[in-house]
Amino acid sequence: MTDKNFKWGTNKRYNDFPSSFKRRFSERVQKISIDAGFTCPNRDGSKGVGGCTYCNNNSFNPAYCSPKKTITEQILLGIDFFNTKYKAQYYLAYFQAYSNTYAPIDHLKRIYEEALSHEKVVGLVIGTRPDCVSDSLLSYLEELAKDYYISIEYGVESVNNNALASINRGHTYQEAEKTIMRTSNRGIHIGAHLVNGLPFDTPQMMIDHAVKLSNLPIDTLKMHQLQILNSTAMAKEYDVEPEKFHLFEMEEYLDFVVDVIERINPETTLERFINQAPKGWLIAPKWGIKNFEFVNKLDKKLVERDTWQGKLYMAVE
Known part of the structure; x- marks a missing residue:
């Protein structure tokens, strides 16, 4: 297969998010992160306390x-x-920290509309959990999507309920799938997020997770390697039982990502592959590589293996 034949219309060997974004907007658009003071149901006692064991939003x-x-x-x-x-350039208001739909709908409308009132803001990106989204909120966002770019990013994290329980997530994969289906066909851009390396997840399971999500009506998939961060519950677990965690070596993860890419739905846009914790926060694994450097290595690896997104994809009937 030659580059000119890739169905997403670029010479990238995968359906990359920046290119799709440029096709959507005629001018440059930048996300602006916003911390609106939310919490999560596994933090405030509704479903648990302490939050996800790996989470440190300050990082x-x-x-x-x-x-x-x-x-x-x-x-x-x-x-x-x-x-x-x-x-x-124009901007998207990115409600990023914690669960940004976890509040009464009147409050959500007020803060979303405050963000959209700025003349340079052309849309919203809302990070949240699949158990924090009501039908009334989805109907409201559906109306907003008629005039603005509206994206919901769901933290799915794993398809394995044992892995989700081990990180104190507080919801199941089945809840995530149902919420993605409820969000579809509303004009809302749907993103999903996976963490690769959680306890109880094997590399083959992680590949299967990405494939399964890509067969749902999501537009974008984000994933990254598990990182152990300072000041988290997971850091304490790692100190006692490091063997519980599959912390990828960089070259191993590079091959893993290629394995994912060639098996997932070619219609799914890929936005992110790795996470970069700021200096001082990261305990392990320490790769010493920036995102663009990883992407460059990934591009070369795809050429070396003569593969591309969806090469081994088997569509679900």
């Missing part, structure tokens, strides 16, 4: 993000931050 929140600031203040600070690189 990925930008400096301008703080629930002490209003939505508008965070958007203005985010625009100032990105304007140093790109003067002319």
Whole structure:
């Protein structure tokens, strides 16, 4: 197969998110992260306490993000931050920290609409859990999607309920699948997220998880390697029983990602493959590689193996 024959219309050997984003928007669009002060049902006692065992939101929140600031203040600070690189562009308000649909709908409408009131904001990206989304909220977002780009990113994390229980997730895979189906056919962009390396998940199971999700009506898949971060419950578990965790070596993970790519639905856009914890937060594995460096290695590996997204994909009848 030659590059010009890839069905998604680029010379990339996988259906990459940046290219699909450029096709959707005529101008550059940048996400601005917002911390709106949410919590999660496995933090506040509704379903548990302590949150997911691997989670430390401080490891990925930008400096301008703080629930002490209003939505508008965070958007203005985010625009100032990105304007140093790109003067002319539009923005998506990215509600990122914790579960950003876990509140009464009147509150959600107020903060979403505050974000959309800025003339440079053309849509919302909402990170949340599949057990925190009501039908009334989906109907509201469906209406917003008629005029704005609206994306919901669901933290699925694993298809294996034993793995989900081990990280104190508080929901099952079946709940995730039902919520994805409820969200479909509403004009809402659906993203799903997987963590590769959780307890009880083998590499083959992780490949199967990605394939299974790609057969659901999702638009985008994000995944990354499990990282053990400071100040988490998982860090304490790792210190006592490191053998419980499958922490990929970088070259091993590179081959794993290629195995995933060639088996998943070619219609699914791939947005992310690795996570980069800031210096000082990461305990293991320490790869010392940036995202763009990994992507470059991935592109070369796909050529070496003469493979591409969906080469081994078997469509579900």
